[in-house]
Each structure stands twice: as C-alpha cells, then as structure tokens.
Amino acid sequence: MLDICLLGTGGTMPLPQRALTALIVRYMGRNILIDCGEGTQVMIRKSGFSMSKIDVILITHFHADHISGLPGLLLSMGKSERSEPVKIIGPKGLCSVVSSLCVIAPDLGFEVECSEISDDFQSFDLNGLRIEALKVDHSVTCYSYCINLDRRGKFDSKKAERLGIDLKFWKQLQQGLAVEENGCLFTPEMVLGKPRKGLKVTYCTDTRPTEEITVFAKNSDLFICEGMYADEEKKDKAVINRHMLFSEACETAKQAEVNQLWLTHFSPSIKDPCEHAEFAKKLFPKTKIPCDLESIELKFL
C-alpha cells in the first residue's frame, strides 16, 4: 500500500491560498519526498506525514520553487532528533547546490548523502521501492520520477508442500529470497507465480510534453503532471518557458493510459484551477484538479 499526499499545487511562487508543488509517499512507515519548495515543511506538518521519517528526497530540478525549502526542512528534521542519514537524489550539480543552500543549515546531526543522476534514465532501489528517473524537457536539467511498488507472483503453497519445503522457509521465499535446506536450494521462482501488477506513481513537472514521458508514465495508477497554463492561448508562453498546457498533460495521460491524472504546478495567474476541470475532463475523463494536501491510498487490486 502507498499513502500519497500532494502537498501543494502551485508553481513559480508560494501563494497564501496555494502551496508549492511537492509530493510525499509513505510505504511501510517510511517516507519519500519529491521536491521541497518554500513552505513544503509546513505542508508536511499539515499532512500528518512524519518529517523525521523521510529517508529519500528526490529533486526534479534546481529552480527555487522546487528546492528552496530544503535547508529549512533538513533543520527541522534535525530538531526532531533524526540521526539516520537522508539520501537526496537530483540532477548533476546537486552536491554543489545542496552544499550552497546548507550554508544556513550546519550541524544537522545526521548525514546528507547526495546522489547525482548522470544519465537520461536511471533506476534506484530504495526503501523497498523501485524509483526511476527520466530526463524531461525544461529550461534547465529536470527529471520526472516514477515510484514503483513491484508485486511478486502468488505463492503456490501446494507446490511448496510438494517440493517438501519446510514451513519455516515459506516467508523468506514469499519475500523473494532463496533458501537452502539440507543442501537443497529453493529459489522463489520455484514457488512463486508470474509477477503481478504492482503500483506505479509518476510525478512529472516542469517540462514540455515528450514521447519519452508517455512511455515513462505508461499505465501509472496515478500520474501527477504539471498543468502550468489552462488557457490554450498560452501555448507560446508554455513553449518558451518549457511548461505544459492542461490539454497537453491530458493528452499525455490519455496516450500513457494512466488510471488517474492529477494536474498540478498551476501558474499564479490561474485564479481558480477548478474552473477548468470540465475542459480537462473532456480531454481525459479521469482527470482531477486536486487541492493542496490531496491524498490517496493506493492498494494492490
């Protein structure tokens, strides 16, 4: 099960009624945060997710609205007496940017391990989740992230009995680990069916639409995608600033056959994004215009 909370829905700058876009995902009691703009730590408090249980922070890019809250968050995590290291993953240059910002956050009391993505596509296994990063098309190097909770095949207890595997090893095999008993090696493949559909959440901002994003987000259970401008007439602006229109995000969701689209990263010029909900739903019916702190619990089917 994945607990998900979209902490904010704004882009460019925090507003009194709209926090900056960032996502927190809880799995097995531990949290992964994507982006950390000014005010993200306050939204985490409001969400009820635990700040001190954030083990991984994924940064899409180095524009202030996606990273300016990092030193404050790290300090607050330190004050909550965290001692385990925190892993920060982001584009090339991350180590230098984090160390610059942390000039005001010395003596954290825990290690900060920065990991720079060097390829256009990269995959990490972290906290029991498979995280993928895809380079997108923004004015600076920027990545979209997929959080995958893979699901093993069904455990075939009859087959395990037939093979004479002792009951005490079943759990390990169910967890995908091989076991050895009296010189006999039993591998998970021997007792597990085909891998089943897991859970997939894709977070994609800031970028123009690309074919690679469509492939990357394919069949996501939840696709969180930027919709910087609602108005079709803002296409030129979207192209210049390397952002998406609502319609482009909807088209990407449709092509990627995602189960649900949440638009986010609204321009401060959009007074009420919900006014454009009907338009977006016409293009892709399973579109939601979320509020700040929009939450969902994704479960295996």
Next chain:
Amino acid sequence: MLDICLLGTGGTMPLPQRALTALIVRYMGRNILIDCGEGTQVMIRKSGFSMSKIDVILITHFHADHISGLPGLLLSMGKSERSEPVKIIGPKGLCSVVSSLCVIAPDLGFEVECSEISDDFQSFDLNGLRIEALKVDHSVTCYSYCINLDRRGKFDSKKAERLGIDLKFWKQLQQGLAVEENGCLFTPEMVLGKPRKGLKVTYCTDTRPTEEITVFAKNSDLFICEGMYADEEKKDKAVINRHMLFSEACETAKQAEVNQLWLTHFSPSIKDPCEHAEFAKKLFPKTKIPCDLESIELKFL
C-alpha cells in the same frame, strides 16, 4: 507616519499556525523588511504590503529561520518586474551567504547590493529613515535594528519673514536644506526650532538581554523583542541557546522605558503564547502578545 506589520511571531521553524518572525515597515510608500525566513514572502502577500516596493532588507543573522526565504522573495520581486536595486544589510559574511543562497535565484532583473556591518554599532540613512544596528549576544553574530524617523524642529515662519527669506525657499528649509539668495546663505537652524520627538521602532531577536540593548531601545515607540521561552524554568535553556525569557524581554522594555512591547519569536514548544499575557503584563503593563500580521500605524504626536 510609519506603517508596521509583524509578519510572523514564530522562532526556529515555521508552523502551520505560526509564521516565522519578520517585520515590514512602510514609510512614504517604500518598504523596509527585517529578516526573511521561510514563508515570509507569503506573509507579505497576506499583509497587503507591496513586495516590489521593498528597497532595503535588514538581516539580523544567518540562522535559517531569519534568512531562508530570501532567494524566494528576491525571485518573486523579480517576477513583479522590479528593476531598481535592493539593498541587503547584515552581519559580516552577508555577501557570501547571499550569493550561496542565490544559486537558485539567478537572473533577478535587478541588482542586489549587499552591505556588511563591521562594527558593533553602525548607522545608515536609507529611504528617509535613520537605521541603526547594534551587535547583540547570540550564538552567532547577530544585530538588533532601530528604525528612526527623525522630526525636525517647528518652522518659525515669523523668523523667516523677519530674515526676508523668499516664500519659495521655505519648503527647502523645512526639509533641512540650506538655501542661497542673492549671496545670502540661509541655514535650517536659522528658522527651525529644536528637533522634536520622532518615531522609533526597535527590533531585537535573537539574543540574551544586555545593557547595550536597553540603551539602544531607549524610549522606543515600539519595541519588538524576542521572548523565546515563557516559562521561567527555561532560564538555563535560554542561557545556553542565547535567547530571552518573556520576563527578560519585559525587564528590558521596562528599563528602556519603551512605549509598547511586542513579544515575538516564540519557541515551537509554546502552544499558545497568549496564555502568558497576564504574567508578562504584570512585569511590564504595555506588553502585547501579538498575532502573526499584527499591525500598527505610528504617527507623530
């Protein structure tokens, strides 16, 4: 007249119900900001003060809760199409800290002029105001600031007539400027009475109480002072962390004979600072436990 708004009342970290301590002061349509923590720009929006009219930013010290919002604020000021330079004043090391933080705020569209305070006391004339900085007693170099609106003596029109000064020069003399007419020099001293009581606002956080602060804040119309801990039993903690108890701020206000004390920079451990209002008022009756966005208009008497 000075328009004043205390943007937040919190210390250490921003909370959902309490923004970080910062002050904005408007004089003649232009603004001076003291401190800029995470979320200060949102509070400025809420206050109704104009972000783009901030000409001077005074930084007390480099702890994150007093400066982490700076890159975001500067970016937002840039987006509001400001082109005039912004002056930032703060402790030694300011230029380097600002340039580190602004790694995520390039291309602002206006100049940022950093000015480092090198002495224990320094005075600047800016935006028609006399700003004074006093080094205080914190764990890192930290300054308290006084904003003074001085008031010249009353213009003696009878004396000006007697001296035969042409009416067209009166305004200049009232403004404190000398004039010359047909080889005759007229100085303001010739036609102005004794300087009258002006307005004085003192902002003091983070520090232990000191005798110098009492002198610095003397006769302030408004003394905004930290009260990090309400409980007298936190004295040891206050001494270690170089902060003040409510009682110490009240005692400073009393000794400095200020007209009004606003406590601020409350520790996140204080649930409701107003619970301690009665205790504080007993020590210094003209104490206020302000809310975020507490505002006042100070006028000449």
